[in-house]
Amino acid sequence: MDLPFGGAKGGIAVNPKTLSRDEKERLTRRFTQELRKVIGPNLDIPAPDMGTDPQTMAWLMDAYSMQEGETIPGVVTGKPPIIGGSKGREDAPGRSVAIITQLVCEYYDQQLSETTVAVQGYGSVGANAARLLDEQGATVVAISDVNGAMYDPAGIDTATVPSHDEEPEAVTEYADTVISNDELLTLDVDVLIPAALGNVITEANADDIAADYVVEGANGPTTSTADSILADRDVMVIPDILANAGGVTVSYFEWLQDINRRSWSLERVNDELDEEMRAAWDAVRTEFENRDITWRDAAYIVALSRIAEAHEARGLWP
Ligand SMILES: NC(=O)C1=CN([C@@H]2O[C@H](COP(=O)(O)OP(=O)(O)OC[C@H]3O[C@@H](n4cnc5c(N)ncnc54)[C@H](OP(=O)(O)O)[C@@H]3O)[C@@H](O)[C@H]2O)C=CC1
Numbered sequence: 001m002d003l004p005f006g007g008a009k010g011g012i013a014v015n016p017k018t019l020s021r022d023e024k025e026r027l028t029r030r031f032t033q034e035l036r037k038v039i040g041p042n043l044d045i046p047a048p049d050m051g052t053d054p055q056t057m058a059w060l061m062d063a064y065s066m067q068e069g070e071t072i073p074g075v076v077t078g079k080p081p082i083i084g085g086s087k088g089r090e091d092a093p094g095r096s097v098a099i100i101t102q103l104v105c106e107y108y109d110q111q112l113s114e115t116t117v118a119v120q121g122y123g124s125v126g127a128n129a130a131r132l133l134d135e136q137g138a139t140v141v142a143i144s145d146v147n148g149a150m151y152d153p154a155g156i157d158t159a160t161v162p163s164h165d166e167e168p169e170a171v172t173e174y175a176d177t178v179i180s181n182d183e184l185l186t187l188d189v190d191v192l193i194p195a196a197l198g199n200v201i202t203e204a205n206a207d208d209i210a211a212d213y214v215v216e217g218a219n220g221p222t223t224s225t226a227d228s229i230l231a232d233r234d235v236m237v238i239p240d241i242l243a244n245a246g247g248v249t250v251s252y253f254e255w256l257q258d259i260n261r262r263s264w265s266l267e268r269v270n271d272e273l274d275e276e277m278r279a280a281w282d283a284v285r286t287e288f289e290n291r292d293i294t295w296r297d298a299a300y301i302v303a304l305s306r307i308a309e310a311h312e313a314r315g316l317w318p
């Protein structure tokens with residue numbers, strides 16, 4: 001039986017191989033019950049981490065710790081800061097999306113103050129990205145939740161619209177003009193940030209994407225066929241593994257804090273995240289420029305080269 005670990009709003013460091021079959025079954029039942037209480041049928045949707053929150057991660061820590069007889073905070077990340085979570089973890093993926101969007105704009109000589117942005121999903125990733133970009137001077141013209149999108153070509157004051165965490169399914173209630181989530185994806189904006197479900201940019205709508213830049217906030221929002229269509233159309237797609245990596249990066253910071261029994265300040269978390277994101281951007285940009293490939297291929301080359309080097313260092317490479 002597979003444990004429903006990983007990919008939630010934090011990572012988990014349990015090695016299922018070290019658990020007995022009975023322990024696995026017990027943990028799986030407990031986790032699934034608790035998760036279903038929160039996200040109900042959504043447990044079966046393609047992005048199962050949507051709708052979970054730091055409390056969910058606290059349950060995971062407690063369920064595991066009960067088996068161990070002591071609290072093991074480092075076993076799972078994305079927890080509330082008061083019980084071993086990291087400050088800044090909730091905002092981190094949206095913050096990294098905003099940092100990367102800023103770097104993309106700088107790279108293509110696109111002034112942020114003259115940049116329009118549409119964001120699908122208004123949760124941990126979408127709302128934080130939208131609000132940071134809004135604060136930095138971009139014009140956020142569309143945001144959405146499961147019910148549809150708020151659209152205002154003059155710009156939305158993102159701070160006044162509650163995020164999923166603050167009030168789920170509220171975006172359209174605050175809107176004068178509502179459009180569909182599908183329409184949001186094809187708006188004529190500079191930057192499109194899909195930050196909800198996977199597989200929303202497909203063969204069926206890739207030709208209609210009017211944005212110049214797609215910065216992937218969600219995991220896997222673009223199918224591979226759509227990716228090729230966008231590449232042929234010179235739409236720059238900045239891949240999820242770079243853009244939303246703030247989440248997993250601050251999860252790593254959280255694990256470091258937990259195993260060292262330390263708590264970092266928010267300023268330190270955000271400074272170190274900024275540094276990591278800029279270093280990742282530089283590494284990907286170098287491959288992009290040297291090889292004349294897509295941003296996604298450049299990110300894969302950076303990642304796979306590191307794995308290959310690690311194999312080589314161990315003498316494992318044929
Ligand atoms: N949180 C994290 O650490 C990370 C998350 N991701 C990925 O980012 C994406 C979003 O996750 P996250 O922000 O954490 O999730 P949240 O649960 O915090 O927010 C999800 C948002 O998407 C909206 N939504 C739900 N269903 C749909 C739909 N069918 N169409 C449009 N919008 C919808 C929700 O609306 P409503 O309020 O109405 O429910 C909510 O605004 C996922 O793909 C996730 O895998 C990637 C990296 C890290």
Ligand SMILES: O=C(O)CCC(=O)C(=O)O
Nearest residue numbers: 007008010011247248251
């Ligand atoms: O924190 C993590 O390890 C996972 C974060 C996350 O949800 C993701 O990157 O998709």
